[in-house]
Amino acid sequence: MSHFGRSGPPDIKDTYSLLVLNITFRTTADDLFPLFDKYGKVVDIFIPRDRRTGESRGFAFVRYKYADEAQKAVDKLDGRNVDGREIMVQFAKYGPNAERIHKGRIVEALPKSRGRSRSRSPKPKYRDDYRDKDYRRRSRSRSKGRYERDRNHERERDYRRRSRSRSMSPDYHKSHGRGRGYDDERERSRSRSIDSASDRRSLSPRRSMSPRKSSLSPRGSPPYRDESPNKRSSGKRSPSRSASPKGRRAISRSPSPRNSDED
DNA sequence: GTTGAGCGTT
Numbered sequence: 448m449s450h451f452g453r454s455g456p457p458d459i460k461d462t463y464s465l466l467v468l469n470i471t472f473r474t475t476a477d478d479l480f481p482l483f484d485k486y487g488k489v490v491d492i493f494i495p496r497d498r499r500t501g502e503s504r505g506f507a508f509v510r511y512k513y514a515d516e517a518q519k520a521v522d523k524l525d526g527r528n529v530d531g532r533e534i535m536v537q538f539a540k541y542g543p544n545a546e547r548i549h550k551g552r553i554v555e556a557l558p559k560s561r562g563r564s565r566s567r568s569p570k571p572k573y574r575d576d577y578r579d580k581d582y583r584r585r586s587r588s589r590s591k592g593r594y595e596r597d598r599n600h601e602r603e604r605d606y607r608r609r610s611r612s613r614s615m616s617p618d619y620h621k622s623h624g625r626g627r628g629y630d631d632e633r634e635r636s637r638s639r640s641i642d643s644a645s646d647r648r649s650l651s652p653r654r655s656m657s658p659r660k661s662s663l664s665p666r667g668s669p670p671y672r673d674e675s676p677n678k679r680s681s682g683k684r685s686p687s688r689s690a691s692p693k694g695r696r697a698i699s700r701s702p703s704p705r706n707s708d709e710d
Numbered sequence: 711g712t713t714g715a716g717c718g719t720t
Contacts, residue, residue, distance in 0.1 A: 451719095466717055495718050508718050532714090543718045 451476045451492045462490045462510040463517035463551045464539035471530040472503050483509045486523050487516020
């Protein structure tokens with residue numbers, strides 16, 4: 448039974464994390480456990496998998512209790528053929544929580560917290576970002592990349608990259624479309640700022656205000672605007688502007704200082 | 711049903 452990673456990290460404080468790469472996508476912790484356990488005491492084995500599909504990513508983390516055993520496993524299992532694939536075993540560079548790792552050993556840099564850390568603000572480390580930046584797999588397929596890259600210089604790599612960019616660039620339009628949203632948000636923030644200034648008439652037009660707070664909907668405004676009416680009214684005119692002037696809120700840039708009619 | 715650089719979970 449594989450109870451590894453079922454309930455998060457069991458007890459990692461003096462364990463050595465080994466990174467196993469080049470493993471098959473079907474290799475599980477159970478398959479690596481006997482392999483690594485033979486060379487030392489395996490504390491825990493964790494294989495990151497995709498959230499969308501739930502399949503293994505192609506590498507696993509094996510935590511040993513002692514460094515000598517871990518090193519032995521690295522020397523012995525490194526290059527071993529597992530499931531028809533040559534795996535690569537090496538000491539993990541990064542920790543699960545970005546902790547300090549020395550030679551693969553996880554050293555807890557956190558204070559002992561004898562009861563003095565609970566008075567601090569429990570600032571959330573991670574909200575929902577997880578590791579989106581790296582969460583998405585680099586690329587589904589990349590036939591022969593290292594070898595070519597190793598053999599050739601960056602020139603080849605650049606060439607390939609450009610070629611790929613031309614073929615498809617999912618992040619290209621994304622990058623461009625992002626500026627607009629931000630601008631909109633900023634403008635909204637500014638609008639509010641003006642309103643505030645007009646109301647108080649004492650606030651300085653300083654821009655050191657926290658845009659994050661302003662980003663939140665003060666009245667329950669949806670963070671995301673409704674879809675473009677252009678889509679659903681495809682073929683018909685958009686009678687949204689002069690059709691229903693009744694419930695039309697001044698979403699336009701109308702910094703009316705007084706909104707008593709609606710508010 | 712595929713894929714193959716890299717660094718992790720409750």
